[in-house]
Amino acid sequence: MMKLTRSSFYYKPRGKDPEQMKAEADVRDKIEAICLEFPRYGYRRVTHQLKHEGCQINHKKVLRLMRESDLLCRVKRKWVKTTDSRHRFPRYPNLIKGMTISHLNQVWLSDITYIRIKTGFVYLAAILDAYSRRVIGYAVSTGLDTELTLKALRMAIAERQPGSGVIHHSDQGVQYASVEYVEELTGHGFEISMARTGNPYENAMMESFFKTLKYEEVYLCDYETFDDVIARLPYFLEGVYNQKRLHSALGYRSPNDFEELLLIQEGNGLPRQALLTLSVQS
Structure with a gap:
C-alpha cells in the first residue's frame, strides 16, 4: 500500500483562474507600453512607473514578466542577457554593422x-x-x-x-x-x-x-x-x-510602391537617388 500524506492524497492541481490570467496579461501589457515609451527603463524603474500609474506590484514579478517577454534587452545596461539567448548553439557575428544596403534581397x-x-x-x-x-x-x-x-x-x-x-x-x-x-x-x-x-x-x-x-x-x-x-x-x-x-526613407512611398519603382529603375538604368527623387516628385 502506498504511503501518502493526507494532503498529497487529496491534492488536486489547479489551473490558472481566467481572471488571474487576464489580470497578469493586463500588467504585461502595461509593462510593454512603458518599455516602448521609455526603452532604457530597467525593471526597477518600470516597477516605480507602474506604481505611479496605480498598479501595486512587486519588483520581482515585474522582473519575471519582463524576462519572459524579452523586454530586459531594453534596459540601460548594454549587455544584459535574455532567457532565450542562454543556449548552447553557435553565435554568429554582426555582418551588417556599417553596411550600405543598396538592393533587394541583400x-x-x-x-x-x-x-x-x-x-x-x-x-x-x-x-x-x-x-x-x-x-x-x-x-x-x-x-x-x-x-x-x-x-x-x-x-x-x-x-x-x-x-x-x-x-x-x-x-x-x-x-x-x-x-x-x-x-x-x-x-x-x-x-x-x-x-x-x-x-x-x-x-x-x-x-x-x-x-x-x-x-x-x-x-x-x-x-x-x-x-x-x-x-x-x-x-x-x-x-x-x-x-x-508611407516611409520617409523610401521617398514617402509604401514598400510595395517602392519595389515597383525599382522595376522602373532597372528598366531605365536610374540610380537609387534618382529613384527617390522620382518618388517624391510624382
Whole structure:
C-alpha cells in the first residue's frame, strides 16, 4: 500500500483562474507600453512607473514578466542577457554593422514580438527586406519556438525565391540559433548575421517595425482570441503596412510602391537617388 500524506492524497492541481490570467496579461501589457515609451527603463524603474500609474506590484514579478517577454534587452545596461539567448548553439557575428544596403534581397531582418489577447499572448515572427522595408514573411503561433520562425522564413523564401548570398540578420535567440533554423538558412545559401546579445539597436529597423505594428494595429484592435489575430493581422501586414504605409526613407512611398519603382529603375538604368527623387516628385 502506498504511503501518502493526507494532503498529497487529496491534492488536486489547479489551473490558472481566467481572471488571474487576464489580470497578469493586463500588467504585461502595461509593462510593454512603458518599455516602448521609455526603452532604457530597467525593471526597477518600470516597477516605480507602474506604481505611479496605480498598479501595486512587486519588483520581482515585474522582473519575471519582463524576462519572459524579452523586454530586459531594453534596459540601460548594454549587455544584459535574455532567457532565450542562454543556449548552447553557435553565435554568429554582426555582418551588417556599417553596411550600405543598396538592393533587394541583400539583407533580410528577422525578429519576434508578442501580441496581446484577452487571456494572454500570441507570438509573431516577421521578416523584412532591409532595403524596401517590406514584410516578406511572417507567422503567428501560441508557442515561442523554432517552428514559428521557420514558418516565417519559409514564407519569405517562397515569396522571394532568392539566390545565394542573402544576409539573414537576427538576434541571438534560440529560435534563430537552433540547428533546424541554421540548416534551413545554410541549405538556401544564406549568410548568417546576429546582433550582440541585449543590444536592440543592432536590429533597430525591426524594433521600429514592431513599434509601428503595436501602435497602429495591435493597440487599436483589442484582439480577444488567437483567431482574431489570425483573421486581422495578415490584412494589416499586407494590405496596410506593405501596400499603403508611407516611409520617409523610401521617398514617402509604401514598400510595395517602392519595389515597383525599382522595376522602373532597372528598366531605365536610374540610380537609387534618382529613384527617390522620382518618388517624391510624382
